[in-house]
Each structure stands twice: as structure tokens, then as C-alpha cells.
Amino acid sequence: MTNAMEDVTHTPCDPIPAWFAEWKQWRKVELDLSETPEGGDFDMPEQLAAAECHAALARRIAKAQPTTAAGVQAQLEWLDADSIGLGCIDDMNVHALRNAIAAIKSGLTR
Incomplete structure (x- = not known):
């Protein structure tokens, strides 16, 4: 049986999923504030x-x-979320991007 410390030392560290989760929180704060009467501008x-914060x-x-599949997924999901409505990517790119996200989520092994 392994102890928790051994598990931690053998787990790949990829900060992207945590950064993406934090990015979503800051983006929500900004958008929620825009819904207030004084926040429209x-x-x-x-x-x-x-x-x-979310730009950083x-x-x-x-x-x-x-460095992990979770990191790839988070990076692709960030690209999708950050690009929609901004004219950054066109429809064909959106389809390819969402297909890539779906493939990663399905647990590709090759």
C-alpha cells in the first residue's frame, strides 16, 4: 500500500486546470458586475x-x-470560452476545437 506522500510525488503537476478554474471565477466576477447599473461600461x-486577474x-x-490530458482539456476549453463572440476563430475552427475537447474528455489512450 502506498501512502499519500508517495502518490503526490508520482502525480504529474500541471497547473493549467487550476488556472482555468480560477480564470472562470474571475471572468464570472467581471461579467456579474457588468449586470449592475453602474457596471455596464x-x-x-x-x-x-x-x-x-483573468487576463493574467x-x-x-x-x-x-x-503535461497532462487534463491540462490539454483545460487549455482547449479556455480557448473555446475566451474566443467565442470575439471574432477570434471562425466556425470551422470552433467545430475542430470542440471535437478536440470531446476527444480528450472521452479519455483517448493513443
Whole structure:
């Protein structure tokens, strides 16, 4: 039987899934604030701070090399979430991106 410390030392560390989870939280804060009467222009200090946080996380996610399937999935899901509505990718790219996400989620082994 292995102890928890052995399990931790043999588990690959890929920060991208955690960064993506945090990015989603900051993005939600920013968007929720935009729904308030004073938040429509995205110029409230709280909105600007949230935008700065999720932008910094986005740079990390974009530039990091995934080391696990979970990291690849998180990076692809971030690309999908961050690109929609911004004109960054066209319809064909969206289909390919979502197919890649689905393939990773299905647990490809090869």
C-alpha cells in the first residue's frame, strides 16, 4: 500500500486546470458586475481588477505547455470560452476545437 506522500510525488503537476478554474471565477466576477447599473461600461474598479486577474491567468494558460490530458482539456476549453463572440476563430475552427475537447474528455489512450 502506498501512502499519500508517495502518490503526490508520482502525480504529474500541471497547473493549467487550476488556472482555468480560477480564470472562470474571475471572468464570472467581471461579467456579474457588468449586470449592475453602474457596471455596464466595464470601468468599475472591481471590474478592472477582475479583468486584470483573468487576463493574467489567460496569458499563463495560453503560454503553458500542458503535461497532462487534463491540462490539454483545460487549455482547449479556455480557448473555446475566451474566443467565442470575439471574432477570434471562425466556425470551422470552433467545430475542430470542440471535437478536440470531446476527444480528450472521452479519455483517448493513443
